[in-house]
Amino acid sequence: MNVRELKNRVADEAGIPYLSIGNYFYKLSPELGAFAERLNSIGGRNIKAIPPETIPDIDETVELEGAEAEALIAEFRALLVKVKK
Numbered sequence: 001m002n003v004r005e006l007k008n009r010v011a012d013e014a015g016i017p018y019l020s021i022g023n024y025f026y027k028l029s030p031e032l033g034a035f036a037e038r039l040n041s042i043g044g045r046n047i048k049a050i051p052p053e054t055i056p057d058i059d060e061t062v063e064l065e066g067a068e069a070e071a072l073i074a075e076f077r078a079l080l081v082k083v084k085k
Helices: 003-014 020-026 030-043 066-084
Strands: none
Touching: 003 020, 003 030, 003 066, 020 030, 030 066
C-alpha cells in the first residue's frame, strides 16, 4: 500500500473526499489534525530523491510496509472513535 492509497482509505472510512483530510481532521480534533500532518510527512519521504514537480502525486511513490500501514490505520480508527463519542 502506498501513502495515497492509505489516505484514500482513511478518507473513505471517515466519509470525506480525500482532498479534504487535513481540513476535516483539524476540525474534528487536534490529534486527528496531527495524524493528517504525519501522513503528509510520510508521503514526503521521497521528496529529496524525486522532485514533487516531476510527478503527479508524490504520495504514490512512498510504499508502506504492511505492518506500518496497518498501524496507521489502527491509529486513525482509534482517534476517530474518540472524536465520535
